[in-house]
Amino acid sequence: MNKDILREFAIRFGFILLAGLLVLFFSFFASGFAGPRSAVFIFQSVAITGILALGVTCTLVVDGFDLSIGSVATSALMLSAYMMVVLEQSAFVAVMACLLMGAVVGLVNGLLIVKMRVPDLLATLGMMFLLIGLQRIPTEGRSISTGMRLPGGQVADGTFAEGFLWLGRHRIDLFLEKLIPVPVIIFLFISVLIWVFLEKTRHGRLMYAIGSNERAAALAGTNVFGYKILAYMISGITASIGGILLAARLGRGDIASGNNLLLDSVAAALIGFAVLGAAKPNAFGTAIGALFVGILLQGLTMMNAPYYTQDFVKGAVLVVALIFTFALSSRVRGGNH
């Protein structure tokens, strides 16, 4: 019996405990790690992948998957730059265009999956390639920055609007001057929003129901198609928010495939399964998962660990998290039944 309690405890709090120990370890061995600014840095470095990961979480909840988020984010990056630098639109128009683009991509993903019956991985894989190509067409594959030469020969005169850059660069005073960057606040806000939506509303619970047994949920009268499409739209919109923040931080439209964003955020969502022994996709876990990776990378960089250790460490964390989720949890459950 005692053993069971111990295992239950390990599954429930093991991951959070591990994160706590890591923080302690780095505080002692990496100079400058402990402190409010350092903590904020960690949040900032995971804000964008974290936001993407929250979107993926929604699609995981309905037993789907969205491979297109990385490319949606980089498309939003290019689109916002294109709107402001080439078309000389305001920050508001640029942001709205990106959100709309994200929503439309999510809608198309959802329709492909529920109406055309394309398997989720394949539909979103197709969308991923489509977007990687599409984002390069308007500029013939060039990066966008003020003063760039357009395909037609003229020079782009627009600049990134101040209000837009504010989204990625402004820091809000909290006890210390210029402490918390806007992306971190947006990340926390979206985390809470998605957490409330998934855990506390009827809609969220229905989405979990669809994820665990689609047929049963349909028989109980749930609008399965509607909720699935909704999940992909949320994912598309959060990914475009990530892209907007990325553009605001970089201040230019750099072409990139966004594959690293995709992998990092999927890893965060999967690590989230292990947090509090949830063994299922959940918003709180996703946010913690993203932070966990952020803490590790920040600490390692501070200790001068070479760059190639980063991917290795991410992989190791993911594997350990998956063991927590699948091996340990299922054993306990098996014992209880």
Added chain:
Amino acid sequence: MKQIKVKVISLIGFTLSAFGLATTSFAADMPAPFDNAGDVKIALVRFLSTGDFFQAYLGGVESQAEALGVDLRVFDSRQDAALQADMVDQAITLGVDGIIIQHGLTESMKDAAQRAVEAGIKVVAFDVNVENTSIPQVEQSDYLLGKLALEQALKDNGNTFKAGYVYVPGIAPLDRRNVAWEETLAANSGIEEAAVFGTLDNPIANSIANQARSVLQANPDITVMFAPYDEFAKGVKIAVDEAGLTDQVDIYSADVSTADISAMLEPGSAWVATVATNPAVVGEVSVRSLAIMLAGGDPGASVIVPPTLITQSFLSEQGIKNMGDLGAKMPQFQHADVAMTDWMPLPAR
């Protein structure tokens, strides 16, 4: 796989470029085969294409090809080494007269380049060693890029300072720039290498910014950052600004673009100097070297385009805002007098 067919501008209907100033220096008599330049087909086979540098390089190749009046085909393998080798074979099948190989891996390109040579095609290679004596190497001197930037760092900061260094081993140009860094470290015992970091995760500037911020947090007394690639420098600059160390840290980098110039000119920018070869000029030199070979000449086994130091103060004093201004105020940046002949037409400026 993308093939852009660049329009051949006919000798008669040459339109003035939007920039004004245009007088084309068509040399009166170009030797064969350029007396019938429209029939000359050349191919550019690229390994790397994303980023300002490669865009500008392509621009240079295009404008020099246009000045010569030849038919240019562009093959872009987008960092797929196997595809790049296939593209060389495609170009051979297409019956091109000359090929420019732009970057790539020695292992994958060596055989493909040899096949092209055997097919009677003239080949030049830019920034990739294909181990073939009949293929001239066009290079920007990466070692000199690093060296000039570091000399400026020593001039500005003395020879005792704490430095951060951005480096990813295994990337040929970065490895060559690294030689200059190691030499400087060895020659100046007062320089302390507090941190070495780096990544090529896309988007590079964002990933570097995250790392650099951690490094600055751990070593708040760093005063010099050597980031010998402009994407690195952009990331470091974001981190320096975010950490509020703009006044304390100086960033020295390599390469330049319009976006880089505006970053260097931001009020109080920490990015104080960069060393660059104009990528467009490197592109032009690549085409000219190939043209010399097609006309039966020899550009030499190695064609080196010399780099130029560009400081923040020079930019602001001269009121330089973009690459166009830079070329106008710095003639050595606009045109490199390498791979030239008396008949060679130059692109309109």
